[in-house]
Amino acid sequence: MKASVGKGLSRSIEDYLKVIYKLEADSGSAQTSAIAEALAIAPPSVSGMVKRLAEAGLLEHSRYRGVRLTEAGQHQALRILRRHRIIESYLIEQLEYDWHNVHQEAERLEHAVSDALIDRMDQALGRPSHDPHGAPIPTPDGEIETIHYVPMTDLDVGSAGQLRMVGDKDSERLRFIASLGLRPGVAFDVVARQPFHGPLTIRLEGGREEVIGYELANSLQCERSGGDAK
Amino acid sequence: MKASVGKGLSRSIEDYLKVIYKLEADSGSAQTSAIAEALAIAPPSVSGMVKRLAEAGLLEHSRYRGVRLTEAGQHQALRILRRHRIIESYLIEQLEYDWHNVHQEAERLEHAVSDALIDRMDQALGRPSHDPHGAPIPTPDGEIETIHYVPMTDLDVGSAGQLRMVGDKDSERLRFIASLGLRPGVAFDVVARQPFHGPLTIRLEGGREEVIGYELANSLQCERSGGDAK
DNA sequence: ATTGGAATTTAACCTTGCCTAAACTAGAAT
DNA sequence: ATTCTAGTTTAGGCAAGGTTAAATTCCAAT
Numbered sequence: 330m331k332a333s334v335g336k337g338l339s340r341s342i343e344d345y346l347k348v349i350y351k352l353e354a355d356s357g358s359a360q361t362s363a364i365a366e367a368l369a370i371a372p373p374s375v376s377g378m379v380k381r382l383a384e385a386g387l388l389e390h391s392r393y394r395g396v397r398l399t400e401a402g403q404h405q406a407l408r409i410l411r412r413h414r415i416i417e418s419y420l421i422e423q424l425e426y427d428w429h430n431v432h433q434e435a436e437r438l439e440h441a442v443s444d445a446l447i448d449r450m451d452q453a454l455g456r457p458s459h460d461p462h463g464a465p466i467p468t469p470d471g472e473i474e475t476i477h478y479v480p481m482t483d484l485d486v487g488s489a490g491q492l493r494m495v496g497d498k499d500s501e502r503l504r505f506i507a508s509l510g511l512r513p514g515v516a517f518d519v520v521a522r523q524p525f526h527g528p529l530t531i532r533l534e535g536g537r538e539e540v541i542g543y544e545l546a547n548s549l550q551c552e553r554s555g556g557d558a559k
Numbered sequence: 560m561k562a563s564v565g566k567g568l569s570r571s572i573e574d575y576l577k578v579i580y581k582l583e584a585d586s587g588s589a590q591t592s593a594i595a596e597a598l599a600i601a602p603p604s605v606s607g608m609v610k611r612l613a614e615a616g617l618l619e620h621s622r623y624r625g626v627r628l629t630e631a632g633q634h635q636a637l638r639i640l641r642r643h644r645i646i647e648s649y650l651i652e653q654l655e656y657d658w659h660n661v662h663q664e665a666e667r668l669e670h671a672v673s674d675a676l677i678d679r680m681d682q683a684l685g686r687p688s689h690d691p692h693g694a695p696i697p698t699p700d701g702e703i704e705t706i707h708y709v710p711m712t713d714l715d716v717g718s719a720g721q722l723r724m725v726g727d728k729d730s731e732r733l734r735f736i737a738s739l740g741l742r743p744g745v746a747f748d749v750v751a752r753q754p755f756h757g758p759l760t761i762r763l764e765g766g767r768e769e770v771i772g773y774e775l776a777n778s779l780q781c782e783r784s785g786g787d788a789k
Numbered sequence: 790a791t792t793g794g795a796a797t798t799t800a801a802c803c804t805t806g807c808c809t810a811a812a813c814t815a816g817a818a819t
Numbered sequence: 820a821t822t823c824t825a826g827t828t829t830a831g832g833c834a835a836g837g838t839t840a841a842a843t844t845c846c847a848a849t
Contacts, residue, residue, distance in 0.1 A: 341836065361797060374837055376798055381835085393797055393844060423653075424679040434673055441671035443664055449654040571806065591827060604807050606828055611805085623814055623827055791849080798843065805835090813828070819821080 340440045343409050344368060345378055346387065349398055350406035359396045404471045411467040412439040412447055414460040417497065419450040421461045428461060428512075429503035444469075462503075463494035463513030463550070478550035481519075481529070482543060489518045489555030496548055506549075509539050516554065570670045573639050574598060575608055576617065579628055580636035590625045634701045641697040642669040642677055644690040647727065649680040651691045658691060658742075659733035674699075692733075693724035693743030693780070708780035711749075711759070712773060719748045719785030726778055736779075739769050746784065 348367040352359040365372040387402035416435040420426035465474035522529035526543040578597040582589040595602040613620045617632035646665040650656035695704035752759035756773040
């Protein structure tokens, strides 16, 4: 019998889909062990669930080789992502949550809110296209902006850029980023960089300069905005 | 081994505690079948869960005779009730939910929100003592106002009262109540009533009169406010 | 071509919550 | 006092999701 992907997926299934979507988006593929790692469960548990998800038509599975979401699976994943990002936005804008504390809460709420509530929140926020971390919010029917940002580490000395996206996983890191006054939309010039994956120095609006370690800079998604420093 | 009632009870357990608390409050006792009925599950399922809850120290069970929450059980139940009522209040006041649509949503959210989020909502609402249906909101440490309201049907002709509480279960009923302009705080006089559980007629502020069926009137909790009509 | 190790899957089992069918009280009605 | 019955509990199952241990399979390195 064919499972009709009706309304309610279990919390667990939603988590799988979310994680698989992210793995596909980030690294192109979703291996069993990567899924297990991301969900903090044992690999055999993943094998079991993957089988069920494949039977439900949410993904395709080539044995020993990994997994790929079907249309239906992606659609579901994007629904969840939309919820997550709207919830994060709402908590930050309307309930004074900090940028860096919000992830956990959203993680639990995204499985419990109705479409109606999401729409209310979306409306209260003015139907934003991006969340406060700069990540695009999927539309209700599962469209998402395809992004072509580059990591800050791809910018050459002398070039200008705008910070676009900072991620939302690591709250330590977010706290630090916030403390530097970095947030999506901020413009900067790269004024110096050391070779061999060393730190780079950027100048922000107002002339303040900050030194950013390579690792961190590499996680900051930016848009090139000026060919050259003026 | 003794289960340490730590942080996270399952959704299912929370629902049991909530229902048992309500049954005890309403009818004094909580029978297996009443619990089953309220949760829309089969009686044997209740027996099973009751055993586990008793082992966890959340309630006491006398075989064939029903169940009684322990201190710990009541405490948990009140935590959930607090969540529920704050969420309902928040959705109505801040997100334009209707009085009568809010119950379902709160029912799901109450199991997913953190204490921190509840506190934010509570703060945004100005730390209300009652929810929009007039029900008292338990404090964070599990105190709840003991109410001594009387059903509208207990008021004699000629006496005055204030509506205090309208319940939150039946959304049809709530819609109707709202359409009559009845809400907690509204003052009225009883101007007539028919015998044998017939309808009563009340006069609202402004002089408008409404006829209320016995059943409905009996579900409206009121406070006596004047000995006699003036 | 073979082999060794890492990753994956299978097998066997556990817990939570639910179910139905059958066995058992408790208490009302005779 | 006995019986009948409604309500409760026990027994036995099932599905979802997880676990560990053992068997596979792929691939990369000899």
